[in-house]
Amino acid sequence: MTKVNVKLKINGDPYELAVRPNRTLVEVLRDDLHLTGTKIGCKTGDCGACTILLDGKSVCSCMTLAIEAQGKEITTIEGVGLSYDKLHPIQEAFVNEGAVQCGYCTPGMIMSAKNLLDKNPKPTELEIRKALSGNLCRCTGYARIVKAIEVASEKMYNTQK
Amino acid sequence: MAIPNFNYLAPTTLKEALTMRVSHGAKSSIMAGGTDLLIKMAHRNHHPEYVIGLNCVADINYIRYNAAGNLAIGPMAKLSTIMDHPDIVSHFPALSHSSGVTATVQIRNMSTLIGNIVNASPSADNATPLLVLDASLVIMHEGGEREVPLHEFFLGFGNSVMKPTELIKEMILPMPGKNSGSSYQKISTRSKVDIAGVCVSAFLTLNDAGVITTARIALGSVAPKPIRVPQAEQVLEGQKPSIELFRKAAALSREEAKPISDMRASADYRKAMVEVLTIRALEASLLIATNKTH
């Protein structure tokens, strides 16, 4: 059960490191690569704090083995912004609409929102709520998060036209 | 909770995976999406020395018709693909519904239909739809392959006929005849995300005279394994659908349900809900079966 060499592509950048097979992607992101934007809540797939995109689809990085993330495009919250100091419209809307309180759920929420809007640019309120069914927030009561995603959708949709 | 260490094996074909299964047997586990397996390992309920990941096997996430005209589903087909697949939406509505209400968006993006079944959990969301759709599993073993109907696959809680030296190659769904409909009905304490407290699926086929020629009913979370209810099915077959007939079948389903009380629901409540959900599932199946005739 020795370490194995793993090559990961995260936010477009290549990384190579030796990991034990039981290491999850979130552990490697946070502890080895210091990409600490992705959070850990439950480690059992329930809370969504660790949500990232794997080949464009939202998954729990706490239940993804790092070894199995090889050869896939990994996007974390650090890679969502348009550039280092330019927020993504979803991030901007979360800030402007007051959708962030303690902020612990926010990276996961934003990844889930991106997973939704990439597929469905104009979701209804119900579709937004369903898309967030795998993300828990202890602070906001969700209303402002839903609003932020509506605002982001409008902004992205209009500017895309 | 940390996952204990293991040797990770990465076969690139199912044949290679089978060879690994044969040589490591009970010391090995197949990993598809890992959403069940990794939790069991983290909770120390399961300690495989070898994890055989299907992640590197190419082209096994298919959903396609086979030579016999039936739908074949590969071992890496994810629930998120199944729920939206046009052939599943139009011909297997109970399954498109159940896969869409299993777990959360993230878990559906990770987890497979076959992984949901292999666990043989009595509350697996997709078990009762697949039972009424008459699904079967193709099991690979050292000497070749065998096809096992799903109702013979489950033995008891977490127990199936699959041996530790075997693996599932694919699932087969026979194409329903015309005038057919199916439905999945679930009750859980919290939202849709929760594991089902009780679930019921039904399937009906009518002939052109409007008589029920095939009826199947399956119940989840009311016995150590997901079960069919032949007594109720026989009452329906050969009859014209009516609410009285559906009530009779539902009462028989309730009788056959042998649930326990646990944190999700009491036994009495589960039995009562079996009756309600059986009627709902039959009515919804009938609606689909008769709409298709127009």
Ligand SMILES: Cc1cc2nc3c(=O)[nH]c(=O)nc-3n(C[C@H](O)[C@H](O)[C@H](O)COP(=O)(O)OP(=O)(O)OC[C@H]3O[C@@H](n4cnc5c(N)ncnc54)[C@H](O)[C@@H]3O)c2cc1C
């Ligand atoms: C947060 C959370 C919520 C959940 N909610 C639900 C829910 O609402 N409803 C529900 O039914 N389930 C739920 N589950 C359970 C689980 O997600 C599903 O059962 C899922 O479909 C399992 O698929 P998988 O591909 O991840 O399986 P894995 O974990 O990869 O495998 C499951 C089992 O099947 C075996 N296996 C898989 N593929 C094969 C094969 N081809 N051949 C032989 N053996 C195989 C594995 O060895 C393992 O024992 C939930 C899980 C989590 C973490």
Ligand code: FES
């Ligand atoms: S930490 Fe991954 S879902 Fe909670």
Ligand code: FES
């Ligand atoms: S803002 Fe605190 S958990 Fe959501």
